[in-house]
Amino acid sequence: MDASKQDKFNEEKLNSFIGQLLSDLGGAASVPLVRIGDTLGLYRLLHEKGPMTPAALAGASGYHERYLREWLSAQAASNYLAYDGKTGAFSLPPEQAMVFAVESSPVNMIGAFDMMAAMVENQKMVETAFRSGKGVAWGNQAGCLFCAVARFFRPGYLNNLVSAWIPALNGVVEKLQRGARVADVGCGHGVSTMLMAKAFPNSTFIGYDFHEGSIAEANAHARAHGVTGNLRFEVGLAKDYPARDLDLVTFFDCLHDMGDPHGAAAHVRKSLKPDGTWMVVEPMAQDTVEANLNPVGRLYYSASTMICVPTSLAQEERTALGAQAGESKLKDVIRSGGFGSVRVATSTPFNMVLEATA
Incomplete structure (x- = not known):
């Protein structure tokens, strides 16, 4: 200088x-x-x-x-x-x-430290991808990432999913109490699926994920926690999972990771009953970069660089929405699947919960 x-x-x-x-x-x-x-x-x-x-x-x-x-x-x-x-x-x-120390705390952040370690382990693969423009497949990422992601999201799901997020959806609690058919797509280790299955024993739940290792872990967790009567896990893609006539489909923190979220949206619409609901939980983000330049945005942009964008770029279509896609872009993707009504049902400092219906 x-x-x-x-x-x-x-x-x-x-x-x-x-x-x-x-x-x-x-x-x-x-x-x-x-x-x-x-x-x-x-x-x-x-x-x-x-x-x-x-x-x-x-x-x-x-x-x-x-x-x-x-x-x-x-x-x-x-x-x-x-x-x-x-x-x-x-x-x-x-x-x-x-x-x-408090596992059930809504602000337990131990999983975030595990994710940081996984991001460091991912560095060489993502660095290579910067040069090539190719992706890093989910199954090829750091070995501890899958458990870290499950642990990171668990406190939010445990403290919000059944008590706040589902009740914010129009008429869904009543359907689940009577007995509904639900698919939890991109379920990972199945934390969200098991929480719903426990809370609504009259309904049936299928957890789908394209990562075989995660489905194996989800099945093991379900057996360990005794949640098997109204729940099962299967390997399946967001664009072609086999379940039909569903009352509710849920996507927890995964739509932005998909290579073809538009294709996933279209498949969800086909799999739902005419009066069915799609609940999409995504990281909290505004629609502009400048509005996301804050501590939460800093964390999510970093994770998106090291995990989310590489994952999407390793799949078909390579849309790469990123973890800070924002409300407007997410709504556009959801509407592209044939949904007429999309709204933010509720939110937290870390999440937005979108409800989509015909």
């Missing part, structure tokens, strides 16, 4: 930006530490037993004190744990416990 250009920078802005980068790097460095804390049950122990010194945590966990001391200090420096200098004890405040 020549001297004339160096003289033009604003030192205050530069220092502010360096401060931001230090925070970003600290967050990135925390990814493996958070995952260790989760895997080894350290957050759970601190949540259950309260403040502990490194020696006390070593005694309770059986892990090496020296490693624990460094891990605890790093967590306190990140404000993930609290530290009492008088007692030398570390604790997990209740607010942080909601993020790291």
Whole structure:
């Protein structure tokens, strides 16, 4: 950089930006530490037993004190744990416990750290795709991605799907209570499908996904949780799954990943009864880039670059909507399948729930 250009920078802005980068790097460095804390049950122990010194945590966990001391200090420096200098004890405040230790919490974010690790593992494949323009097939992505995605979305589904999202749809709760036929397309490990099957035992549910490994995991989870009477999982594509005369079709955080979402929309319309409903849950996004330049958009654009766009570009049609497609573009895709009415039924800071009917 020549001297004339160096003289033009604003030192205050530069220092502010360096401060931001230090925070970003600290967050990135925390990814493996958070995952260790989760895997080894350290957050759970601190949540259950309260403040502990490194020696006390070593005694309770059986892990090496020296490693624990460094891990605890790093967590306190990140404000993930609290530290009492008088007692030398570390604790997990209740607010942080909601993020790291309480599995049923609506803001449990452990799955997000697993996703960050998967994105790093994806780097070489996606970097190659930048050069070639080709995609990275879902089944070829990082090995831990599928479990991470299921874990990341589970808190939102657990706390919203049955209590808020389905009731926001016109007349759907009543149909499910009486007994309806439902297909959950792009079901992954089947978290959403099982939640619905448990809540509405009079209805029957079929979970479809094109990834055989995910369907195997979904079937295993259903057996483990005893949810098999009104539920089954099958390998199937969004454009040609065999179920017909459906009362409800659900797509959870998957339409934007599809190579041919227009074809999927047309197939959904054909598979529904005339009075059936299509529920599409997608990441929250506005219709312009500038409106999405915020913390949620930052997370979703990054995940879209590393996961969603490569997945779509590996399929037919290669539409690549991306995780921040926005309401207008999503509605256009849904209407292209023959749906006359499309509306945002409800939303959260992380999701929009679209309802489509004939």
